[in-house]
Amino acid sequence: KAGVTQTPRYLIKTRGQQVTLSCSPISGHRSVSWYQQTPGQGLQFLFEYFSETQRNKGNFPGRFSGRQFSNSRSEMNVSTLELGDSALYLCASSLVPGAAAYEQYFGPGTRLTVT
Amino acid sequence: GNSVTQMEGPVTLSEEAFLTINCTYTATGYPSLFWYVQYPGEGLQLLLKATKADDKGSNKGFEATYRKETTSFHLEKGSVQVSDSAVYFCALEGAGNQFYFGTGTSLTVIP
Numbered sequence: 001k002a003g004v005t006q007t008p009r010y011l012i013k014t015r016g017q018q019v020t021l022s023c024s025p026i027s028g029h030r031s032v033s034w035y036q037q038t039p040g041q042g043l044q045f046l047f048e049y050f051s052e053t054q055r056n057k058g059n060f061p062g063r064f065s066g067r068q069f070s071n072s073r074s075e076m077n078v079s080t081l082e083l084g085d086s087a088l089y090l091c092a093s094s095l096v097p098g099a100a101a102y103e104q105y106f107g108p109g110t111r112l113t114v115t
Numbered sequence: 116g117n118s119v120t121q122m123e124g125p126v127t128l129s130e131e132a133f134l135t136i137n138c139t140y141t142a143t144g145y146p147s148l149f150w151y152v153q154y155p156g157e158g159l160q161l162l163l164k165a166t167k168a169d170d171k172g173s174n175k176g177f178e179a180t181y182r183k184e185t186t187s188f189h190l191e192k193g194s195v196q197v198s199d200s201a202v203y204f205c206a207l208e209g210a211g212n213q214f215y216f217g218t219g220t221s222l223t224v225i226p
Contacts, residue, residue: 004158033214042218043159043204056213090159097212100147100166104214106159 002026004093004107012113018079021110025072025093032074033104034066037088046089049074050097078112086114117142117209121217124202128195128224136190136220138179138205146207148172148181148188153202153219162190162203195224 005024013019025032034046045058049068066076072093078085088111092104122137140148150162150172163172168183177192188205205217 035214035216043206043216045214045216048212056211058213092159099149099161099208099212099214100164103161106151108158 004091004105006089006091006107006110008110009108010111010113012115013081014115015081015083017081018077019081019112020075020077021089021091021112023074023076023091023093023107025074025091026105029093029095029105030072031094031097031102032068032072033092033094034074034076035090035092036060037090037109038086043090046076048097055097081114083114085112087112117146117207117213117215119205119207119215119217121203121205121220123218123220125221125223128222130197130224130226131194132224134190134192134195134199134222136203136205136222138188138190138217140186140188140205140207140215142186142207142209144210145183146209148179149206149208150177150179150188150190151204151206151216153204155201159204195222197224197226200224 031050033048048056063079068074088109090109091107094102094104118141147166149164151159152162163174165172165181171180202219
């Protein structure tokens with residue numbers, strides 16, 4: 001079974017631009033979560049989608065948004081990029097929400113660099 | 116609110132040494148607790164979990180016990196190997212299935 005795939009793997013953008021990252025969950029998984037990983041802050045939860053609905057949102061500004069499609073694929077968008085948005089963005093999928101019962105599987109991440 | 120605090124790294128150990136990585140948490144209610152591992156160049160993987168007080172999670176020789184009285188979930192391994200070199204993350208799943216991660220502890224095991 002294919003794992004969680006994220007595209008692109010690497011991205012370089014300029015301040016003020018916007019970016020869209022894509023995540024394809026494991027086949028059959030309907031829950032997708034996004035995380036931002038930086039050396040200083042560690043892993044921070046961005047949002048979670050289940051059946052095309054956002055269930056949870058972390059403490060990030062409105063420039064960060066996401067959506068999920070009917071095939072469970074998810075995208076996240078960051079508008080008006082800032083230098084501080086440089087990070088590894090991780091996507092994780094599970095059958096349904098609830099990692100205590102259903103394991104989250106992480107993708108390899110998209111490395112975003114903002115210059 | 117919810118938060119996870121884990122010991123600062125990096126940690127360097129000789130092969131076959133005993134490993135402890137401390138993790139404490141603050142949470143409302145009764146969260147589930149996890150340890151994830153990130154090997155060099157790879158994504159995060161679940162290492163072990165515990166869903167209620169006094170549960171012990173174990174995998175690949177690693178263990179952690181959910182201690183409600185001390186709000187801790189310390190990771191231990193009796194004899195580390197070079198292949199255990201990785202970054203370890205403690206995490207909790209709170210209400211609404213929202214995850215909170217610690218900042219990660221880098222472990223290097225030298226032969």
